[in-house]
Amino acid sequence: MTKLPFYQVDAFASKPFEGNQACIMPLDDFLPDETLQAIAAENNVSETAYIVPAGEGVWKLRWFTPAVEVPLCGHATLASAHVLFNELGFDGEAIAFDTVKSGRLTVRRLKDGRLEMDLPAYRIFEVPVTDEIASALGARPVKAWGGAYYAAMFETPDQIIALDVDHAALKDLGEDSADWPRGNFGCFARGGEGVDVTSRVFGPGSGIDEDPATGSWHAMLAPIMQAVTGQDAVSCYQAYPGRGAHMETRLEGDRVKVIGQSVTVIEGQFTL
Template sequence: MQKLAIYQVDAFTNQRFSGNAAAVVPLSAWLGDTELLAIAQENNLSETAYLLELADGHYFIRWFSPITEIDFCGHATLASAFVLFQLKPELTELRFSTKVVGDLTVKKQGDWLQMNFPERPALPVADVPAALLKGLGATPVQVLQSEQAWFAVYQDAATVTALTPDMQLLKQLGPWDVVVTAPGTGFAEGQYDFVSRYFWPANGGDEDPVTGSIHAGLAPYWAAQLGKTELLAYQASKRGGVLRCELQQDRVLVSGQAVMYLQGQIQL
């Protein structure tokens, strides 16, 4: 019987039972993709991250939702770094190699972890799918598209928090997901620069609690709108999550906190 360590971490929060939960599974050798997906389905979290050590402080990382392998995931990268920094407290920086988005680094900054992502901009589109507009149920003031998702921009945070999308319609937009966003004015006493929610029925589930990867597109958009390069963001799901974002040339620094929920053992 093969035994694997497993950790479950709440990411983009400093309180358990909020933020976005991710499973982290360090490996000594890759399992088959069928097994990796089966474990992710058994975990039934938005993401399970698998880590294979390449050198001290350098890991290959792969992410699986219960539906499919994912090209890029922020919260499970944050969770993975949180686990590794606990296992190896002498380290202050980690490097993750990936299949699609190149190498990502994570630096320890007190109880915040700063991830260095490639900028993934969202661009205006001429043709907006009817399924997007009908599925969201409220007309956005602007629609853009990145390589990851459709962006629906609204005038105020209240509209974003009140949306009740038709997931069957949004599922038709796959492989793209959908992020809705608005300025943070009038929300939580205006302490956030912008808010968002993320829907991904084609690739993972109805609503993702906190989505680090999409802030590689959201942060550049709001930086241009607000005229600032450092932003504080809130993802307004039921669990909620806080993200610090900073632009540095063609990179986006996304920082968050994390809390350990459990650690255990998988038996295969």
């Protein structure tokens, strides 16, 4: 039997049971793709991240949902850095992650203990709101953008909280992009309790009906908020029943800084 180190982390969380769960598995080398996917399905959280050392302060990083490998996952990147800084003793200021489709991502430890991710800002373009999409979301957005996600803007945060979507219908709707399939939706409204924007994320196209905290979505939301409000720095709340997540974003040219914290909730071994 092979035993692999295993950490489960609540990302974008100040204490357990907040934010989004990610399983982080440090490896010497990547296992076969079918094994990585099978482990992610067994873990059955929104993302399992695998990290492999690639030099001083550098790791290779891949992310798998229970169903597919994805080109970018922010919360599992944050969680991977949290594990390296807090569980595996990395004492540098910043960690570099080399990825297949999102290039080099860096995570820096701030003086207040939070982590700041540097992610690529997603390209955005306005798209129509169809009757089919409005029906599947359970309410009609006032405006929409395409890109990595279908981004749907609503008038109030209360509408976001109240959305009752048809996940099966959403799975084949939205915009195709080079790396992301259809069926990935970010729904948002300006405002909320103490924040600039409130959102929810639905990803049936990636095997996740609803995601509790989504860094990659905020890499698209940041340029949208800049276009809508002129703000480069935005405080964000991602709503999710029973959990919820807070993060901050800052748009800097074609990059987005996403800032948050994480907590380790499980440490153990995965046996193959």
